[in-house]
Amino acid sequence: MKEGYEVIYKRPAALTGKRMHYCPGCFHSTIHKMLMEVVQEMDVQDKTIGICPVGCSVFAYDYLDVDMQQAAHGRAAAVATAVKRMLPDRFVFSYQGDGDLAAIGTAETIHACNRGENFTFIFINNGIYGMTGGQMAPTTLDGQKTTTSPYGRDTSKVGMPLKMCEIVSQFEKVAYVERITCNTPANSRKAKRALKKAFEYQQQGLGTTFIEVASNCPSGWKCTPEESLDWLKDKVFPYYPLGVFKEPGKPAK
Amino acid sequence: MLKEMIFSGFGGQGVLTMGSLLAYAAMKEGKEVSWMPSYGPEMRGGTANCMVNVSDEPISSPIVTEYDIVVVLNQPSLDKFEPRVKKDGILIWESSTIKRGPTRDDIKAYALPAIEIATEELKNVKVMNMLVLGALMKADPIVGTDSLMTALKETLPERYHHMLPLNQEAFELGMSKV
Amino acid sequence: MGETKLMKGNEALAEAAIRAGMQGYFGYPITPQSEVIEYLALEEPKHNYVLLQAESEVAAINMVYGAAAAGSRVMTTTSSPGFSLMQEGLSYIACAELPCVTVNVCRGGPGLGTIQPSQGDYFQAVRGGGHGDYQLIVLAPNSVQEMVDHTVLGFELADKYRTPAMLLSDGAIGQMMEKVDLPDPIPYKPDKPWATTGKTPDRERNIITSLYIKSEVMEKVNDRLQAKYQKITDNEVRFEEYHLDDAEVVVMAYGLSSRICKKVVDLARESGIKMGLLRPITLWPFPEKKVAELASLDRVKFFFSVEMSVGQMVQDIRLAAEGKKPIYFYGRKGGIVPTPDEVLEFARKKIEEN
Numbered sequence: 001m002k003e004g005y006e007v008i009y010k011r012p013a014a015l016t017g018k019r020m021h022y023c024p025g026c027f028h029s030t031i032h033k034m035l036m037e038v039v040q041e042m043d044v045q046d047k048t049i050g051i052c053p054v055g056c057s058v059f060a061y062d063y064l065d066v067d068m069q070q071a072a073h074g075r076a077a078a079v080a081t082a083v084k085r086m087l088p089d090r091f092v093f094s095y096q097g098d099g100d101l102a103a104i105g106t107a108e109t110i111h112a113c114n115r116g117e118n119f120t121f122i123f124i125n126n127g128i129y130g131m132t133g134g135q136m137a138p139t140t141l142d143g144q145k146t147t148t149s150p151y152g153r154d155t156s157k158v159g160m161p162l163k164m165c166e167i168v169s170q171f172e173k174v175a176y177v178e179r180i181t182c183n184t185p186a187n188s189r190k191a192k193r194a195l196k197k198a199f200e201y202q203q204q205g206l207g208t209t210f211i212e213v214a215s216n217c218p219s220g221w222k223c224t225p226e227e228s229l230d231w232l233k234d235k236v237f238p239y240y241p242l243g244v245f246k247e248p249g250k251p252a253k
Numbered sequence: 254m255l256k257e258m259i260f261s262g263f264g265g266q267g268v269l270t271m272g273s274l275l276a277y278a279a280m281k282e283g284k285e286v287s288w289m290p291s292y293g294p295e296m297r298g299g300t301a302n303c304m305v306n307v308s309d310e311p312i313s314s315p316i317v318t319e320y321d322i323v324v325v326l327n328q329p330s331l332d333k334f335e336p337r338v339k340k341d342g343i344l345i346w347e348s349s350t351i352k353r354g355p356t357r358d359d360i361k362a363y364a365l366p367a368i369e370i371a372t373e374e375l376k377n378v379k380v381m382n383m384l385v386l387g388a389l390m391k392a393d394p395i396v397g398t399d400s401l402m403t404a405l406k407e408t409l410p411e412r413y414h415h416m417l418p419l420n421q422e423a424f425e426l427g428m429s430k431v
Numbered sequence: 432m433g434e435t436k437l438m439k440g441n442e443a444l445a446e447a448a449i450r451a452g453m454q455g456y457f458g459y460p461i462t463p464q465s466e467v468i469e470y471l472a473l474e475e476p477k478h479n480y481v482l483l484q485a486e487s488e489v490a491a492i493n494m495v496y497g498a499a500a501a502g503s504r505v506m507t508t509t510s511s512p513g514f515s516l517m518q519e520g521l522s523y524i525a526c527a528e529l530p531c532v533t534v535n536v537c538r539g540g541p542g543l544g545t546i547q548p549s550q551g552d553y554f555q556a557v558r559g560g561g562h563g564d565y566q567l568i569v570l571a572p573n574s575v576q577e578m579v580d581h582t583v584l585g586f587e588l589a590d591k592y593r594t595p596a597m598l599l600s601d602g603a604i605g606q607m608m609e610k611v612d613l614p615d616p617i618p619y620k621p622d623k624p625w626a627t628t629g630k631t632p633d634r635e636r637n638i639i640t641s642l643y644i645k646s647e648v649m650e651k652v653n654d655r656l657q658a659k660y661q662k663i664t665d666n667e668v669r670f671e672e673y674h675l676d677d678a679e680v681v682v683m684a685y686g687l688s689s690r691i692c693k694k695v696v697d698l699a700r701e702s703g704i705k706m707g708l709l710r711p712i713t714l715w716p717f718p719e720k721k722v723a724e725l726a727s728l729d730r731v732k733f734f735f736s737v738e739m740s741v742g743q744m745v746q747d748i749r750l751a752a753e754g755k756k757p758i759y760f761y762g763r764k765g766g767i768v769p770t771p772d773e774v775l776e777f778a779r780k781k782i783e784e785n
Contacts, residue, residue: 047629061638067627069500070640072523075493082497085481090629111486277437280610288608313693315607318770
């Protein structure tokens with residue numbers, strides 16, 4: 001360290017340090033980092049178990065230095081349910097994409113939330129199937145072009161994009177629901193606070209905690225990282241508003 | 254000793270209970286037993302039956318098609334199982350509701366108006382199956398009366414134990430009718 | 432000392448799982464095996480296992496995945512259509528090498544089929560059932576007693592080889608009552624250093640996965656699985672012989688059919704036919720050496736398989752006998768159980784033809 005300098009930023013030790021495979025500009029790496037910062041700050045690395053099903057983040061176990069299970073497509077909520085029930089004093093999170101959580105795994109998501117399973121959903125909603133090359137997701141916006149909606153999502157044929165925060169916040173046993181993003185430093189700080197709160201509520205055994213990340217996908221959206229931030233602001237946030245939908249001790253939104 | 258039996262009647266008449274009581278009592282006497290119910294939609298008012306085998310040796314097939322003993326409490330059961338009584342086997346049939354009785358003369362058939370007796374003499378049609386079981390035990394004492402009464406006591410939920418004396422009365426009345 | 436009871440197959444299985452130290456059960460009701468979860472629900476307050484009625488068989492098998500990966504002794508039970516839904520999950524469980532016990536109380540199919548007993552899921556059980564090259568250890572109980580014994584054995588084998596074990600039973604054995612000796616509770620101490628229980632500072636993180644994107648790595652994983660399956664084949668074949676010592680006709684059957692066929696052998700012997708029964712207890716690994724040995728004996732004229740299906744195990748017998756003897760098949764389907772008389776008549780006909 002050069003004299004006169006101090007360390008103000010470094011990789012959290014709970015990340016393995018392996019170079020991530022995510023595309024430039026993608027929020028996955030940011031969320032990974034913030035999640036592991038939370039684990040480290042709460043000193044629960046030895047008690048944390050993550051579940052990552054199929055999606056871009058299926059290799060999350062390469063980066064997160066905690067015990068991890070890879071799950072079948074859509075089944076992370078069922079897997080996490082069992083892990084938490086067998087090991088109730090551990091911190092359990094699922095890390096799922098929109099295809100996983102809101103299409104193939106909708107039943108598992110809904111029922112885990114309805115039972116109030118005491119784990120944290122981290123739901124990366126980028127409105128597209130990134131891993132398989134940019135197909136339409138259940139959260140693709142009206143008119144948005146993807147490889148399977150090349151003329152734009154036609155909601156008269158395939159319905160409206162699913163609003164998961166709005167849905168799961170209806171369940172009595174769901175404790176905490178917030179939609180976050182990390183398009184700006186300020187929003188990133190809010191995002192980390194939300195992740196930490198989710199873990200804290202989980203620790204208190206208050207019920208299901210559900211964090212949706214309004215995320216981006218420059219590769220799938222076929223734009224630059226900068227343009228993806230514009231798209232978020234102009235198109236995504238108006239349909240998927242940020243903020244708290246439900247929180248212990250606060251009136252429901 | 255190997256006794257192959259079937260108990261058949263409408264769901265709710267207590268045929269499955271009759272069979273399981275006998276199996277339980279026989280087990281308590283150290284015998285090998287199997288109890289195979291018909292299961293499925295029949296449970297809801299249609300015809301239900303159970304096959305019961307009691308033996309000194311391990312039982313090979315729990316499912317058989319010819320029986321040493323057939324107990325039938327409704328017409329469809331009699332029509333179906335009368336031909337399947339082994340020669341010199343026993344057939345007990347409920348004669349107050351079954352209109353067409355058995356026709357074979359190479360079997361031992363016992364008519365018992367159990368529903369009528371239970372309703373008129375015991376004022377409770379529910380113990381009709383114990384009457385029939387009593388009759389069967391008179392016709393062929395496969396297990397001891399004590400074992401059966403113990404079986405009843407041990408398998409009947411405690412909240413029904415006040416019914417034990419009536420059940421015993423029905424059983425003994427059944428024995429006296431053969 | 433254990434205890435002796437008169438119990439239904441499904442209930443005995445549930446009680447055996449409790450006594451074997453089962454820590455988690457995840458299932459979805461389906462006839463004819465719902466008594467398992469009903470029994471476990473009734474007994475739950477007396478024990479400390481985790482019981483959850485899942486939203487589907489798909490969820491149930493994935494809960495089994497999660498609980499097994501977390502180091503627990505865990506089980507699910509279902510019947511044929513539900514077992515189909517579990518195949519994807521079982522493929523993941525086999526590849527991730529997770530010990531668990533699954534039970535298929537088989538009913539007649541295909542489709543929604545019938546709730547009556549069947550053996551139509553043999554292929555699904557012994558050929559893996561889901562995608563990819565894998566095997567389940569398949570035990571075939573033929574009595575209420577074996578529903579108990581095989582449940583205990585299933586847990587032991589699953590842990591021993593870190594692999595899913597299953598019981599292939601049927602509706603009749605699930606529903607019937609027999610005398611059963613229950614074991615005393617078996618002390619179970621999990622020793623699963625690979626489980627995801629939280630990365631303590633003294634070890635590297637544990638990862639449970641079935642994803643190996645590089646072909647070279649995936650091939651090695653397959654090699655490892657196959658080596659394990661070979662070890663199981665070498666060590667865990669189980670079968671029962673009944674009057675095979677001088678048999679000229681060999682009948683093969685498993686599960687409920689084998690009970691029918693014991694009676695057939697008795698009836699055949701009474702009429703002077705030298706028939707014997709070979710009953711596979713493990714359907715996988717299959718007793719192929721024993722079949723081959725019998726097939727090479729001069730005195731053995733032919734084999735026949737009796738199944739409650741259109742003929743599935745018969746193919747394994749043919750493979751094992753390598754064409755040395757004729758292999759015939761007699762079966763009933765749609766939930767019908769063959770009677771001893773009809774099987775004996777079939778055997779007589781074949782004896783005349785040979």
